[in-house]
Amino acid sequence: MEDEEVIKKFLYLNRKAPYGSIYALESLEVVLIGAAFDQNVSLAFIDDGVYQLKKDQSTDGIGMKNFSSTYRALGDYDVNKIYVDKDSMDERGLTIDDLMNLTYEDEDDDYAEKPSISILTSEKISALMEEQDVILSF
Amino acid sequence: MLHTINKSPFQTNALESCLRFARSGHSVLLFEDGIYAALKNTRFESLVKSSLTDVKIYVLVADLEARGMRTDNIIDGIKTAEYGDFVDLVANNKSVQAWL
Amino acid sequence: MKFGIQVNEGPYQHQSSDSAYQFTKAALEKGHEIFRVFFYHDGVNNASSLTIPPQDDRHIVDRWTALAKEHNLDLVVCIAAAQRRGMLDEKEAKRQGKNASNLAEGFRISGLGQLIEAGIQSERLVVFGD
Numbered sequence: 001m002e003d004e005e006v007i008k009k010f011l012y013l014n015r016k017a018p019y020g021s022i023y024a025l026e027s028l029e030v031v032l033i034g035a036a037f038d039q040n041v042s043l044a045f046i047d048d049g050v051y052q053l054k055k056d057q058s059t060d061g062i063g064m065k066n067f068s069s070t071y072r073a074l075g076d077y078d079v080n081k082i083y084v085d086k087d088s089m090d091e092r093g094l095t096i097d098d099l100m101n102l103t104y105e106d107e108d109d110d111y112a113e114k115p116s117i118s119i120l121t122s123e124k125i126s127a128l129m130e131e132q133d134v135i136l137s138f
Numbered sequence: 139m140l141h142t143i144n145k146s147p148f149q150t151n152a153l154e155s156c157l158r159f160a161r162s163g164h165s166v167l168l169f170e171d172g173i174y175a176a177l178k179n180t181r182f183e184s185l186v187k188s189s190l191t192d193v194k195i196y197v198l199v200a201d202l203e204a205r206g207m208r209t210d211n212i213i214d215g216i217k218t219a220e221y222g223d224f225v226d227l228v229a230n231n232k233s234v235q236a237w238l
Numbered sequence: 239m240k241f242g243i244q245v246n247e248g249p250y251q252h253q254s255s256d257s258a259y260q261f262t263k264a265a266l267e268k269g270h271e272i273f274r275v276f277f278y279h280d281g282v283n284n285a286s287s288l289t290i291p292p293q294d295d296r297h298i299v300d301r302w303t304a305l306a307k308e309h310n311l312d313l314v315v316c317i318a319a320a321q322r323r324g325m326l327d328e329k330e331a332k333r334q335g336k337n338a339s340n341l342a343e344g345f346r347i348s349g350l351g352q353l354i355e356a357g358i359q360s361e362r363l364v365v366f367g368d
Contacts, residue, residue: 006358013235015155023246026279029318033350037358047155087158126159129235130139134357136244137236137365144257144368170253200260221264228362229239229270236365238246 008133009040014049016138024052025067027138035077044125046085050092053099075104080116087122140231144170147182152237162192165227167219169198173205176212183213190215198224241265242360243275246367248283249298255284258366259301266309274312274356282320287342299342306344313345314352
């Protein structure tokens with residue numbers, strides 16, 4: 001509490017698909033709460049975690065809350081560094097067109113709307129992981 | 139950087155993913171069901187052996203022994219660790235990533 | 239060094255709470271400080287005072303309580319995860335109109351901000367889960 005100015009690099013690492021277990025939803029809850037702490041936040045989606053960002057989720061038939069719209073709100077919380085592993089996408093036959101269009105308004109660029117998602121090679125994601133101070137895995 | 143793996147490589151891809159992202163000089167700790175990746179003669183042995191040129195791999199002896207395995211069954215080059223060594227590994231690396 | 243610990247799974251079903259306990263104990267024995275142990279997901283069930291394991295088994299809940307007492311540990315259970323899973327302290331049970339509470343001694347229920355704070359204040363955060 002007394003070191004409120006400390007800014008650390010936080011990475012939320014998501015490797016699990018949504019709905020089959022609660023990890024994706026509860027990870028998102030941590031991200032939303034964490035956004036209030038003004039830390040340097042990134043999200044990485046690798047392995048089955050990439051399925052969390054699939055567009056057109058519709059949960060009516062399973063009676064569970066569709067929380068996918070919450071990802072769209074991340075930009076409003078200044079969470080706009082969302083990294084997706086290209087190999088995980090390729091392995092699953094997915095392209096960026098299969099994912100939700102997540103954006104944020106760049107306040108340093110006259111509030112231009114910009115994409116939050118970057119699809120990166122494993123090499124780049126590795127380098128990113130190495131830079132982090134805290135890695136929260138779900 | 140320290141990576142921890144607690145899953146059998148036969149059950150999930152945690153080992154394969156971890157080794158895909160781990161960089162030269164990183165350490166990997168195998169514990170809980172992750173210890174099965176440390177054993178000789180599995181279909182993951184060649185993957186683990188080839189990784190040993192870049193990363194240091196440790197196996198938690200308590201979990202190995204609990205599962206009826208012995209340290210002389212582990213792949214050459216993998217180091218053994220007690221819980222105290224696990225603590226040291228965490229302390230000596232800047233961050234820890236759990237491959238759950 | 240100051241460590242934060244996160245426990246994502248409940249007792250008995252997975253080994254993660256056991257591993258987290260062994261790690262925490264080893265860290266304390268080596269003279270490290272545990273800033274906080276944060277229980278999330280099904281990990282909140284590690285705090286159930288209604289847990290009754292067979293007599294010849296370890297008592298995971300009591301073991302955390304004892305370790306907390308001995309070392310003055312801060313054992314925090316996530317409130318959102320706890321309420322979903324029927325884990326309440328006395329105050330919250332009263333507030334929600336429930337007729338029972340089940341938070342074991344030595345634990346406290348608080349918000350997710352406590353996890354983020356543990357990440358900020360601790361020099362290392364170690365996650366145990368499934």
